[in-house]
Amino acid sequence: MMFFVTVIALFPAMFLALGRAIVGPTLYDRVLAVNSFGTFTVLMIAVLGFMTDQTDFVDIALTYALINFIGTIAVLKFFVVGDFGYEEQRDQ
């Protein structure tokens, strides 16, 4: 019961974050919103796992957290530097 309530309460938050990702207005707003959406999704997956008694879901939540972080960094690097492979020279 309590997990069900939690899942229901997480839904509007995810919709709002998604709304910010759609509205924008800048690229960075979208990345921020998608990052928040990812965090909410991690929580949602963990709670869903407890709700359905499949605690293996916790592994999936961990993976999602991981991919969320790497995705954010990748998007930022691609759009800011313009190149995935670029390495900045350290200032001497």
Add this chain to the structure above:
Amino acid sequence: MPPLSAIVKPTTTNHQGILTISTGPTSDNRWLHAISLALTMAVIWFLLSGHTEPLILGLGAASILSITWLALRMDLIDREGHPIHLTFRAPMFWVWLGWEIVKSNLQVMKIILYPKLPISPRMFRVPVSQKTDIGRVLYANSITLTPGTISLRVNEHDIEVHALTQAGEDGLKDGKMDRLVTNVEGEQ
């Protein structure tokens, strides 16, 4: 079998020291750090897996050895990559930071719920007294972890901070967090 230094730090002539540019300070005792990383990973492996069959344990040992090798090859293991020396002084700091996180969260939540949205965003710089990169990272991330303040740009001398309100600015400028982080970092 090439010497270990050749495996860990390839010194090619056309890529001028590409591995040494990016990896920060080299540790004086990387082998100790490698061993302690392996032990940490063994604990985490057991916490993740919980199986005690010899097959799984053997596979775990093989995994840990190969990851340690790869991490040495990637030059990840040093005081930065595996800051085990911070753990002894850290717990009190975590507790203090947790309380700080709760307080600042409540403030920001109150601001969000106010109909008039009483924010006065500002940017300022706070000095940094840590001597190593890992200390500065700890400080900058602690600033970002407490909502109401975000670290924007970090260099050796100061951190540029974006704060939501006057209270956030004042809280940071009294320098308590800086002192505590330097304390955790210890003498280098």
Add this chain to the structure above:
Amino acid sequence: MTHHFILRVITKLLIPLILLFALYVQFHGDFGPGGGFQAGVIIAAALVLYALVFGLNTASAVIKEWVLLVLIPLGVLIYAGVGVASLLLGGNYLDYNVLAHDPVHGQHLGILLVELGVGMTVAAVLTTIFFAFAGRGHRDANGNLLPHSALSDEIRNRKDGQP
């Protein structure tokens, strides 16, 4: 992004953990969700993070391209080899029961090997795709990566060229 030392320190901290988690997923495929494909993807994600933060040249100096190109067919070979071995031992293709004296042990061994093959191939293929994609336009006529300095100059010029 090496100048970006927050990202650098956190990445150095996280990559061993990510790899450990990937191998945990790899070897616990028969107890929970996971297995070769997922583990391969997570390993590739760790390598992609390394390449993103430390630069493609550093990453390809650590993970040589020929290693990846060996791992791809090796994984497929292991998969097919298990199938052929079970054929030779008198079962059907990929019939794990005949791999050991005891069918249960055979199942375990077969699944472990097959998943290992899948994991290898997936990790190597995804990393190769990323390296090829990230190295676009930064290779000389022979397909070798340009040295670091030339790469930086080119990007700096390109960035300056844009308003």
Add this chain to the structure above:
Amino acid sequence: MINFLSWVLLLSGCFCVLISAIGLIRMPDLFTRMHAAGVGDTLGAILVIAGLMLQAGPTLLLAKLVLIMFFLLFTGPTACHALAKAALAGGEKPLLDDNNQ
């Protein structure tokens, strides 16, 4: 008793996450939105996962939840900082109060 505590933690965590999402919509510019997103990334995540931890009890599941929490607490601020730095480098101007510049 544990159930009750768990209820409290989960519900207050949801409350934090919801307010964070509302702040994401309400705040006027990128940098102030980051503060709002920080609420959900820190306290929201901590509370929800703490509620789940109480339900998990002293098992290996608890260790996994601790791992998730640490992961979120390490990567959240890092991603936020990287985003802020990238936005400044990309020419975003933060909205500032007039009398404080």
